[in-house]
Amino acid sequence: xxxxxxxxxxxxxxxxxxxxxxxxxxxxxxxxxxxxxxxxxxxxxxxxxxxxxxxxxxxxxxxxxxxxxxxxxxxxxxxxxxxxxxxxxxxxxxxxxxxxxxxxxxxxxxxxxxxxxxxxxxxxxxxxxxxxxxxxxxxxxxxxxxxxxxxxxxxxxxxxxxxxxxxxxxxxxxxxxxxxxxxxxxxxxxxxxxxxxxxxxxxxxxxxxxxxxxxxxxxxxxxxxxxxxxxxxxxxxxxxxxxxxxxxxxxxxxxxxxxxxxxxxxxxxxxxxxxxxxxxxxxxxxxxxxxxxxxxxxxxxxxxxxxxxxxxxxxxxxxxxxxxxxxxxxxxxxxxxxxxxxxxxxxxxxxxxxxxxxxxxxxxxxxxxxxxxxxxxxxxxxxxxxxxxxxxxxxxxxxxxxxxxxxxxxxxxxxxxxxxxxxxxxxxxxxxxxxxxxxxxxxxxxxxxxxxxxxxxxxxxxxxxxxxxxxxxxxxxxxxxxxxxxxxxxxxxxxxxxxxxxxxxxxxxxxxxxxxxxxxxxxxxxxxxxxxxxxxxxxxxxxxxxxxxxxxxxxxxxxxxxxxxxxxxxxxxxxxxxxxx
Numbered sequence: 001x002x003x004x005x006x007x008x009x010x011x012x013x014x015x016x017x018x019x020x021x022x023x024x025x026x027x028x029x030x031x032x033x034x035x036x037x038x039x040x041x042x043x044x045x046x047x048x049x050x051x052x053x054x055x056x057x058x059x060x061x062x063x064x065x066x067x068x069x070x071x072x073x074x075x076x077x078x079x080x081x082x083x084x085x086x087x088x089x090x091x092x093x094x095x096x097x098x099x100x101x102x103x104x105x106x107x108x109x110x111x112x113x114x115x116x117x118x119x120x121x122x123x124x125x126x127x128x129x130x131x132x133x134x135x136x137x138x139x140x141x142x143x144x145x146x147x148x149x150x151x152x153x154x155x156x157x158x159x160x161x162x163x164x165x166x167x168x169x170x171x172x173x174x175x176x177x178x179x180x181x182x183x184x185x186x187x188x189x190x191x192x193x194x195x196x197x198x199x200x201x202x203x204x205x206x207x208x209x210x211x212x213x214x215x216x217x218x219x220x221x222x223x224x225x226x227x228x229x230x231x232x233x234x235x236x237x238x239x240x241x242x243x244x245x246x247x248x249x250x251x252x253x254x255x256x257x258x259x260x261x262x263x264x265x266x267x268x269x270x271x272x273x274x275x276x277x278x279x280x281x282x283x284x285x286x287x288x289x290x291x292x293x294x295x296x297x298x299x300x301x302x303x304x305x306x307x308x309x310x311x312x313x314x315x316x317x318x319x320x321x322x323x324x325x326x327x328x329x330x331x332x333x334x335x336x337x338x339x340x341x342x343x344x345x346x347x348x349x350x351x352x353x354x355x356x357x358x359x360x361x362x363x364x365x366x367x368x369x370x371x372x373x374x375x376x377x378x379x380x381x382x383x384x385x386x387x388x389x390x391x392x393x394x395x396x397x398x399x400x401x402x403x404x405x406x407x408x409x410x411x412x413x414x415x416x417x418x419x420x421x422x423x424x425x426x427x428x429x430x431x432x433x434x435x436x437x438x439x440x441x442x443x444x445x446x447x448x449x450x451x452x453x454x455x456x457x458x459x460x461x462x463x464x465x466x467x468x469x470x471x472x473x474x475x476x477x478x479x480x481x482x483x484x485x486x487x488x489x490x491x492x493x494x495x496x497x498x499x500x501x502x503x504x505x506x507x508x509x510x511x512x513x514x515x516x517x518x519x520x521x522x523x524x525x526x527x528x529x530x531x532x533x534x535x536x537x538x539x540x541x542x543x544x545x546x547x548x549x550x551x552x553x554x555x556x557x558x559x560x561x562x563x564x565x566x567x568x569x570x571x572x573x574x575x576x577x578x579x580x581x
Contacts, residue, residue, distance in 0.1 A: 002055040007047050009034060009088060012081035024297050026280040027078075029268045034085065036271060043091045043101050043274070050088030054080055056129040057121045060163050078300045079118060082107060082279050086122070086242070099240040103275040104232075106245045106264040110281065110334045112310075113301040119215050119246040120154045123196060126213045126242070127183050128164055133192040135212035138231055142221040144177075144200045150217040151178035151198045199227065209234040214243045220250025220257030220336075226413055228256055249282070249329075249336040258336055259416055282334045289325075289333060290315075298334050342544070343529050344499070349521050354505050357396050357516040360384050364564070365452040367445060368481075368557025369459045369467075370549045374435045376411075378402040379523075380444055381553035382452070383561040388503035388512075393565045395498055397515040397554055400444050401427065406434040415546060417522065427517045442470055449474055458556045481556045485536035491558040492529075492537050523550035 002008075016023045016031045037043060054075060061073040075083070082105070089101040107118050123137050139154075141147040155178045158164045164183075171179045181196040214231045222228070235241035247257045264278030281298045288294060292308070299306045311332055318328035329335045337346060360382065368381040382398040403411070403419055408430065412419055422428040429444070431437040445467075448454050457471050458481045468478050481487055498513035505514055515521075526546040527539045539548050539555070 002051050002058055004048060004051045004055070006051070007045070007084070008054060008077070008080035009045070009050065009084035012077045015077060022297065024280075024282055025284045026265065026268065026282050030081075030085075030277075030279050033268055033271050034081075037089065043089055045088045046090045046098075047088065049090065050084040053083055053087040053122075053125050053129075056125050057083070060129070060161055061117075061121060061124060061157055062160055073117060073121075076114075076301060076304065078279075079114065082118065083121070085277050093239065097239065100242070101274050102277045103235075103241055104243040104245065104277070106247075106260060106276070106278045106280070108247050108249065108261060108264075108278075108280045108282065108334060109301075110299050110306070111248050111331045112306045113281070113299055114305055115246045115248070116150060116153050116217075119150055119217055119244050120157070122242060122244050123154060123213055123215050124157060124164070127181075127194045127196060132194065132212055133187065135194045136210055137194070137196040137213045137215070138199055138209070138211050139196065139215045139217065140199045140227055140231060141217045142219075144198070146218055146221065147198045147200070148177055150215060151196075154178075154196070155181060199231075210237055211235050212238055212241060214241075216243065216245045217247070218257075219245055219247045219260055220255055220330075222256040224413055225256045225259070225416060248331055249334045256416060261336065280334075287333075289329060289335075294333065299332070342525060343527050343539075344524055346525050348499055348511075349524050351509075351511040352397075352499070352514050352524075353518060353521055354508070354510060354514045354516055356506060357398060357514060358386075360396065360398055361451045363396075363452055365448060365454050366557045366560045366564075367448055367454060367457045368553045368555070368559075369441070369445070369457065370553040370556060371436070371441075371460060371462055371467075374438075375404060376436075377547050377549045378436045378441060379519075379550040379553040380441060380448075381520075381550065381557045382448055383554065383557035384452070385561050385564045388505055388510075389507065390504055392503055393512065394503050394505070395513040395558070395561060395565060397513060397517075397520060397557075399427070399515065399517045399520055399550055399553065400429060401517075401519055401550060402429045402431055402436045402441055402444075404434050404436060405430040405432055417519070422519065427519060438467055442467055445471060446474070449476065456560050458559050460552070460556060479560070481559050483538055483541075483552060483556075485530065485532040485534075485538040487559070488538035488555055489536035491555040491562055492539070494562040495555060495558060517550070520550045520554060522546075523548045523552075524554075527551050 013031045013034055016028055020028060038045065058072060058074055062071060086102050086105050090098045091101050093099045107115065109115055126132060126135060126137060139147050139150050141150065155170050158168055158181065159170065167185050168181065168183045170181050173179045178198055180198060183194045185192055211231055211234055216228060232243060245260060250257050264276060265280065267273045267276040268278045281300055283294050283298055295311050296302055314328050314332055318325045326337045329337050363384045363386065365382050365384045368383060371378050380400050384396040386394045386396045388394045408419055419428050423430050429440055431440055454476060457476055457478045459468060459478060461480050461482055471478050495513065499511050501512035502509050503512045526544050527548045528543040529537045530540040530543065531537050539552055541548060
């Protein structure tokens with residue numbers, strides 16, 4: 001039973017502060033932000049409003065499935081903290097009305113930790129308990145079938161409640177799928193209707209929509225963010241709209257969920273967007289995926305809806321192959337991993353990224369060029385053999401990507417890559433028209449020639465012959481590097497070695513290969529490999545789920561720079577065999 005005098009957010013915060021080792025750093029940051037907000041004068045925490053939602057949830061909602069079917073929903077302490085933050089924090093709007101501070105709430109927990117309940121409760125509360133009239137609610141997911149995973153429990157909860165069922169009509173489709181739910185009621189002689197609609201990709205536009213609450217489920221599986229953006233932008237007329245986003249981690253680095261996760265993490269850490277709230281149960285850095293304490297830390301409903309025996313069985317399967325391991329890591333440890341079949345671990349690749357690669361003017365350099373299709377992405381990779389803060393060998397990789405401006409918005413939505421923002425930051429060149437402008441590629445290479453000691457250009461044979469002719473006229477040695485295992489295996493192996501070694505760059509520990517361009521990370525983490533009969537490796541553009549052009553360009557250039565660096569490989573064979581497949 002909810003006590004209206006009790007601050008349940010405070011209770012959870014004290015639990016975390018009292019035993020911090022039991023909670024992930026991502027949750028401790030959420031508690032730290034909560035404490036920081038308590039000291040602010042421009043917003044305040046309304047215990048009564050927070051508890052009104054908690055009271056409604058525990059009073060009127062019942063489990064619709066499983067062993068607790070028919071029993072009242074009793075919220076765990078972490079769940080109360082999540083909802084209390086959303087509904088408790090208040091501010092005055094421009095009209096002097098007290099409204100919610102938080103408009104978008106992101107929850108990421110492993111599978112079987114009550115995620116569906118956490119997404120459905122605000123929808124049911126908004127429809128029946130919050131006092132709004134004529135409100136629209138939307139459920140969105142990657143597919144209509146995934147929407148049903150959220151809609152069916154909501155419909156069952158309403159159907160099984162004698163308090164919620166009167167005045168409600170549930171519209172169903174084939175095989176008892178839920179299409180919409182309408183709650184009609186009369187207040188002061190006026191009839192109102194609150195309506196929940198289940199969306200498909202066919203009605204992604206925002207025309208005619210005015211959502212009060214949007215419920216986005218399993219965003220880790222979505223690659224297209226159009227519906228997400230449309231539904232949020234359609235809330236402009238609402239005084240205090242709410243977006244509830246629930247997900248587990250996924251295996252697609254370019255997904256909508258990965259983008260939202262990154263933004264929510266930044267918000268919780270830096271406290272730079274009051275309208276967002278994030279609660280993420282994920283392991284701390286450098287975690288041991290075999291450590292049972294890690295399993296306990298990231299599964300907040302352990303002993304309630306999750307049990308250790310279930311995880312032990314899943315773990316046994318995960319030890320058998322890389323695909324099962326990726327499933328275990330993403331679904332049960334809540335770690336974003338790349339496609340199970342791709343080659344590199346995302347966390348290892350991120351060690352390459354630095355804010356400042358330093359000055360490369362006057363440095364000896366080799367350029368690797370991968371033109372790919374002229375209607376899409378092209379990369380020029382400047383590979384600079386250098387040294388870290390302590391004089392240890394280091395490979396700096398400065399890259400420029402070229403992409404046609406025509407259709408750029410569609411490409412951004414399809415891949416979840418902000419090309420235009422990256423262009424503003426100097427990492428991408430937008431070429432006018434429908435094709436990559438080879439003159440612009442040539443101008444960039446000539447800039448490298450003028451500012452660096454450019455000793456060689458390595459290129460993929462697919463590159464247009466006229467560009468090679470231009471560069472040879474500069475007196476540059478141009479070397480053809482076909483993308484076959486016999487040519488790519490050596491730079492591929494050396495790239496792995498550089499990735500595993502540690503260097504100190506600008507006072508921070510990084511890999512022995514660094515870049516300031518995040519697109520190289522994106523390309524490398526998409527790479528699948530092929531091997532020939534001699535077990536020699538090469539990245540495969542055909543098999544890779546997304547673009548790998550920047551990674552290929554880096555390897556093409558490294559075909560030469562690996563001979564210009566003195567890197568020790570002692571003791572790395574065992575490490576490579578453990579990390580890479």
